[in-house]
Amino acid sequence: MIAYLLRRAAWGALVVWLVATLVFVVYFAVPRDVARLIAGRQASEETLAVVRARLGLDQPLIVQYGRYLGRLTKGDLGESFITQEPVTTIIARDIPVTASLAIGGAALWLLLGISAGVVAAARPRSRIDRAITAVALFFYSMPSFLVGQLLLFFLFFQFYLAGIELFPPGSYVPLSEDPLQWMRFLILPWLTIALVTGAIYARLTRGAMLEALGEDYIRTARAKGLSERRVILRHALRSSLSPVVTQFGIDIGSLLGGAIVTEVVFGLPGLGREVVQAILKQDLPVIIGVTILSSALVVGANLLVDLLHAALDPRVRV
Amino acid sequence: MSMTATDSEHVLLDVRDLNVSFDSPDGVVEAVRNVSFKLDQGRTLGIVGESGSGKSVSTQSIVGLVQGARISGQARFDGRDLLMLAQPELRAIRGPGIAMIFQNPMSCLHPLYPVGWQIMEMIRAHQSVSRSQARLRAIELLGQVGIPRPDVRVDDYPHQYSGGMLQRAMIAMAIALNPRVLIADEPTTALDVTVQAQILRLLRHIQEQFGTAIIMITHDLGVVSEIADDVMVMYAGRAMEQASREALLRRPRHPYTQGLLRSRPQADSLGRALTSIPGQPPSLIAGARGCPFQPRCTQAISRCATDMPPLAVLAADGNDPHRSACWLTQAEDAP
Numbered sequence: 001m002i003a004y005l006l007r008r009a010a011w012g013a014l015v016v017w018l019v020a021t022l023v024f025v026v027y028f029a030v031p032r033d034v035a036r037l038i039a040g041r042q043a044s045e046e047t048l049a050v051v052r053a054r055l056g057l058d059q060p061l062i063v064q065y066g067r068y069l070g071r072l073t074k075g076d077l078g079e080s081f082i083t084q085e086p087v088t089t090i091i092a093r094d095i096p097v098t099a100s101l102a103i104g105g106a107a108l109w110l111l112l113g114i115s116a117g118v119v120a121a122a123r124p125r126s127r128i129d130r131a132i133t134a135v136a137l138f139f140y141s142m143p144s145f146l147v148g149q150l151l152l153f154f155l156f157f158q159f160y161l162a163g164i165e166l167f168p169p170g171s172y173v174p175l176s177e178d179p180l181q182w183m184r185f186l187i188l189p190w191l192t193i194a195l196v197t198g199a200i201y202a203r204l205t206r207g208a209m210l211e212a213l214g215e216d217y218i219r220t221a222r223a224k225g226l227s228e229r230r231v232i233l234r235h236a237l238r239s240s241l242s243p244v245v246t247q248f249g250i251d252i253g254s255l256l257g258g259a260i261v262t263e264v265v266f267g268l269p270g271l272g273r274e275v276v277q278a279i280l281k282q283d284l285p286v287i288i289g290v291t292i293l294s295s296a297l298v299v300g301a302n303l304l305v306d307l308l309h310a311a312l313d314p315r316v317r318v
Numbered sequence: 319m320s321m322t323a324t325d326s327e328h329v330l331l332d333v334r335d336l337n338v339s340f341d342s343p344d345g346v347v348e349a350v351r352n353v354s355f356k357l358d359q360g361r362t363l364g365i366v367g368e369s370g371s372g373k374s375v376s377t378q379s380i381v382g383l384v385q386g387a388r389i390s391g392q393a394r395f396d397g398r399d400l401l402m403l404a405q406p407e408l409r410a411i412r413g414p415g416i417a418m419i420f421q422n423p424m425s426c427l428h429p430l431y432p433v434g435w436q437i438m439e440m441i442r443a444h445q446s447v448s449r450s451q452a453r454l455r456a457i458e459l460l461g462q463v464g465i466p467r468p469d470v471r472v473d474d475y476p477h478q479y480s481g482g483m484l485q486r487a488m489i490a491m492a493i494a495l496n497p498r499v500l501i502a503d504e505p506t507t508a509l510d511v512t513v514q515a516q517i518l519r520l521l522r523h524i525q526e527q528f529g530t531a532i533i534m535i536t537h538d539l540g541v542v543s544e545i546a547d548d549v550m551v552m553y554a555g556r557a558m559e560q561a562s563r564e565a566l567l568r569r570p571r572h573p574y575t576q577g578l579l580r581s582r583p584q585a586d587s588l589g590r591a592l593t594s595i596p597g598q599p600p601s602l603i604a605g606a607r608g609c610p611f612q613p614r615c616t617q618a619i620s621r622c623a624t625d626m627p628p629l630a631v632l633a634a635d636g637n638d639p640h641r642s643a644c645w646l647t648q649a650e651d652a653p
Contacts, residue, residue, distance in 0.1 A: 216425040222383055223420075224440045224491070225413035228405070238430050313430060314475040 001310060008306055012299035019295040023288045024068055028061070037282055038081045077289035082281055087289035090274060097172050097270035102259045104186055105193030106248075113198035114237075114244060117205025122232055124210060132202060140199035144258055148192040148265035155188060170267035189266045193258050197251060204247055208240035215239070241312055249305035253298045329394075330498055330531050331357040331380075331416075336391035338372070338379045338555075339604070346604040349375045349387070351555045352629075357499060360525065362532040364546030364563070366539060366578070370599055372555035373535045377501050381416050382408035395499070414444050417492035421504035423484035427476040433484075434460070434472030437491045444495055459490035463520060482513035486520065493524055500524075503535045518544050539582050543567055548638070551575045554600050554610035557629055562638040571632060571642040574611045609644070621645050 028034065035051040036043065043051075052058045056067055071078065077087035120132040139147065152169060159166040167188045173181040212218065213236050221235045222228075260272030267273070271290055278286035310316045338350035350372040357363050367373045378384050380393040380400050393400040396415060400408065412418075420426045427436055437456040441447060447455070453472065460468035463486040476484060485505060492500055502521060506514035522545060524530055534545055542549055542563060549566045551559040551574065559572040570576045577595040597614035600606065609615070612622040622645060629643040642648070 216420060216422060217428040219383065220418075220420065220426045220488075221428070223381070223412055223418040224443060225409040225411070226439070226443050227409065230443075235428055238428070314432075315429065315477050 008303055012303060015299050016296050020072055020292050023291050024065060027284045027288060028064060078285035080286050081283050087285050090286060091289060091293060094269065094271045094274050096174060097268055098259055098272060100175060100186055101189050101262060101268060101270060102255050105190045106255055108190045108194035109198035109201060112194050113201025114205045116202035118209060118237055120206045121209030121213065136199040136202040139195045142196060144192055144196045145261050145265050147195055148262060151188045151191055172268055189262045189268060192262050201244060205240055205244055208243045209236050212236040212239040245305055245308050245312060249302050252301040256294050328358045329356050330359050332394040333380060334392040336376055338375050339388045340386065344603055347602045348604050349555050349602055353557050355550050357531050357533060359531055360529040361547045362534055362545050364534045364536060364542040364549045365552060366536060366542055366549060367552035368537055368599055371552040373552045374503050377533055377535060381412050413440060414495040415497055416499040416501060417497035418501045418503065419488045419492050419505050422508045423488050424481055426488055427484060429476055432473050432475055433479060433487045437494055440491050440494050459494055463490040481509055482516065485509060485517055489520060496528060497530065499531050501533045506541060521545065539578055555602055556610065556643065559642045561640040565638060565640050571640065571647040572644050573615050573617050617646055619645060
């Protein structure tokens, strides 16, 4: 198991290195005058030369690549072309917002999706099952920005018209300052992420539960005289968690994408909004920094999922 | 069986006119029809039949393990009619009153929980004992059923056990609360022959030790001859023949039972071709007339196609009446 995890970690490091190389190629190796990008269109040749020298752009490509990787291993992501701020500072400032959004959204989607799937599977083909399946299909077929807009319209705008500011967008209060306000400003973004992805989990959990409920060991559990509640939650749900965790490992990657869209829709000052602006302004160090960070996060999260798998299934541990 | 007072005292489970049917897209499936049987304390009733004969459904339906079925009849256990009880009351009986083991031990234990945990869960669902007490009991039980080093193996997961050990663990779980009835539903079918014999020996040992009454469901007459005191042969949801083991094996009366006995390999049949019963088991969709075995029966007479023979007593020799549902055998014994 440990050897397996080490191997997975090595593969993860390789993936991050590949991503780092790829962004380097895309942004620095292709013919593009980075110095002019920074110095502006009116800059003289002398200014451009100074900028090139300062950024090391006058060096051969291989030297630039070596320096770039060297800085990366030290955790130095460079400075923003626009604000001259270190990219690490920008990330450190924005990441609490994105982390709050992504972790809260994922927790809510797992909670909503799994419980809806369990309730539906407990009474297959019942009215509640049909209702859950229909609602899941509804959200499943909607893009997340539309869900966000709908939530804003019904849960913010309608109340706003009535003079109640229920869940206003565009604000963020750190969890450490005021947990209630933190939740108040994040609840609609969370729902946006959770409803769309949670719908997949409702369907997935329902299917896995129905399969588990048909297993011989469920009949054993009932023959033991256990309550139906215990049969469903301790026996059937326990077996249904493995496919859910597998799917979760896949979805962690798209979670960041969903967070970007959601941050833009709700005007949250997170990494997503930052990177959208950076792309518009061609602020390369910020784009590169966020890209490498997200790939590292996805790799790390997948390692966690592997560990979770081992914790869930004794047959995986060996 | 005469219903004297002393008789009914020993009867643990008294099932009468049990009918179980399901709705299916093709019509009503009558899985069990008018089945009656009694189980005495400390005795073993063998229920024999091929798959789909209703032998499992008839026992699972009386303890409430069959969902979505229409069930009628009576099943008296402990002074109560099980078929009238609600699920919570049935749950209290499943385990301490009537315990079950099943065919495929590899899939009957939850793969993600340790074996001991699953035995402890059985105990703690019905008795208020501490975790450590339940664990000690689980270790004791595993030892009783012959698991080596039970104090270590108690924490193993099912995939670390062999098939025979898993069935032993299932038996340990089933006897954890000292049930009065143990329903063993094809407990040896999925196991190697040598392991089969061990499991049957273990069940007999448990019966001697605790006086547990056993219902042994099987398709294998060899198992019946090993362990059963009384036998009921089922076909297409009906009881075809009921007798003591000796009477049934010595002189089977129903053509279906005769066919089953003939199609069974024996040491002295070496070199001879095995006979099989021609044809397929019938559909259980309601509406069929006559004896369900008639299409496959070599001795059928014209009446068999139209009327279902009742399960009639052939020879009432003492306490063990021999019953058969066949026009031929009833004609033979007609006064």
